[in-house]
Amino acid sequence: MPEYIELTADQVVEKYADTVYRLAYAKTLSRHDADDVFQEVFLRYVRKAPSFESEEHRKAWLIRVTLNCAKNALTHPSRTELSIEDTELPTDGGYDGLDEAEAVRTAMGSLPEKYRDALYLFYCEELSVAEVAKALGTTQGNVKVRLNRGREMLKGLLEKGA
Numbered sequence: 303m304p305e306y307i308e309l310t311a312d313q314v315v316e317k318y319a320d321t322v323y324r325l326a327y328a329k330t331l332s333r334h335d336a337d338d339v340f341q342e343v344f345l346r347y348v349r350k351a352p353s354f355e356s357e358e359h360r361k362a363w364l365i366r367v368t369l370n371c372a373k374n375a376l377t378h379p380s381r382t383e384l385s386i387e388d389t390e391l392p393t394d395g396g397y398d399g400l401d402e403a404e405a406v407r408t409a410m411g412s413l414p415e416k417y418r419d420a421l422y423l424f425y426c427e428e429l430s431v432a433e434v435a436k437a438l439g440t441t442q443g444n445v446k447v448r449l450n451r452g453r454e455m456l457k458g459l460l461e462k463g464a
Contacts, residue, residue: 306356311348318361321427322368328422329372331411339371346371358433365427365437369419409459417452420445 309317319340326339346367354360410418416438423434424445431449435442 306354309360311344314347314360314364315344318364321361322364324426325365325368325422326372328410328418328426329369329415330375335372335375339368339375342371343367362433362436365423365429366439369437405460405463406456409456409463412459413452413455417448417455420448421452421456424449 322343323336323340326343327333327336330336330339343364347364352363354363410421413421419438420434423429423437424431429437431442431445435445438445
């Protein structure tokens with residue numbers, strides 16, 4: 303196992319900025335909200351100054367806090383109601399004219415949260431099933447079920463939109 307090295311707050315931000323921002327954006331579908339979540343996550347990190355057993359533990363903590371902050375951002379009373387149709391995505395349910403990556407992002411945005419989170423962490427952040435389970439606070443078996451169901455739903459949405 304690699305030796306654990308304590309990092310400064312600046313080093314943590316530099317190392318995990320992309321991960322936190324991408325996850326925040328994937329959850330909120332809004333650059334403004336993702337910016338707010340990003341800021342809140344690292345403010346909490348600095349304020350709480352948590353200690354970690356390993357770098358994986360630090361990463362899991364940041365992911366969990368990002369998910370919680372994004373959920374709070376989505377339910378905050380000051381947030382106007384945002385539906386998938388309000389984003390820069392097609393409103394006709396089809397993916398004509400979109401490149402493949404944009405079609406997948408569009409379809410992912412319409413998945414239920416528990417499947418979207420599992421798929422995002424597994425494929426985009428390249429976490430193992432065990433790491434996804436820890437980040438989502440569930441079992442590895444549950445993560446495997448969410449990944450399978452999420453892939454099936456995603457496949458159905460993409461075939462329907464093609």
